Amino acid sequence: MSRPPTREYLYKILVVGDLGTGKTSIIRRYVHNIFSTNYKSTIGVDFALKVIQWSPEIIVRLQLWDIAGQERFGNMTRVYYKEALGAFVVYDVTRPQTFEGVTKWKQDLDSKVALPEPWGGGRIPVVLLANKSDLLQEGHGQPINQLEMDDFCRQNGFASWFDTSAKDNSNIDEAARYLIQTIVSLE
Ligand code: GTP
Numbered sequence: 001m002s003r004p005p006t007r008e009y010l011y012k013i014l015v016v017g018d019l020g021t022g023k024t025s026i027i028r029r030y031v032h033n034i035f036s037t038n039y040k041s042t043i044g045v046d047f048a049l050k051v052i053q054w055s056p057e058i059i060v061r062l063q064l065w066d067i068a069g070q071e072r073f074g075n076m077t078r079v080y081y082k083e084a085l086g087a088f089v090v091y092d093v094t095r096p097q098t099f100e101g102v103t104k105w106k107q108d109l110d111s112k113v114a115l116p117e118p119w120g121g122g123r124i125p126v127v128l129l130a131n132k133s134d135l136l137q138e139g140h141g142q143p144i145n146q147l148e149m150d151d152f153c154r155q156n157g158f159a160s161w162f163d164t165s166a167k168d169n170s171n172i173d174e175a176a177r178y179l180i181q182t183i184v185s186l187e
């Protein structure tokens, strides 16, 4: 009996959002399953790779581009965004001003990156992450209004949103699976 041939996909995924929202922490949790309370701001861009056996026939290599929050004010994002197939935009649920950054990051993505031609050249799928949700449980910040978030995503062209915690390791796998599924279904 012959097995079906294995297909391998390489997906470049951007992780953007304002300073200190937890982009690096989410990636370190997702890729290495570690968390630290030490804050060392990313300079420029960092990379991480996660290899996923998506299905018996499909291997997905996720190349995660961890872009410094500071870069929203720089002029390198166009270079970093090149050939990306998806993105996460991260905000910090305890700091409302980082939610204002979400729309700015989304506009930056929409104006600078598109799907490659075989996939029609439309917008790349973007998932919104409401991070540090563990702190909400401790009474910091305003609770998330689910309907308002659904509405915000529809109006601003986000594929979906998840409340995540890099500290508690909650919902990060789910959010990644959702984004990968969206990209795989474009194939
Ligand atoms: P820049 O690289 O400066 O853009 O920041 P960043 O978005 O990469 O943030 P980073 O992951 O470095 O996290 C900033 C701070 O928030 C660190 O002190 C983390 O420990 C903390 N942090 C990140 N995620 C969480 C979380 O889910 N819960 C809590 N309680 N703290 C978090």
Ligand code: MG
Binding pocket: 023, 024, 025, 040, 041, 042, 066, 067, 068, 069
């Ligand atoms: Mg960082």
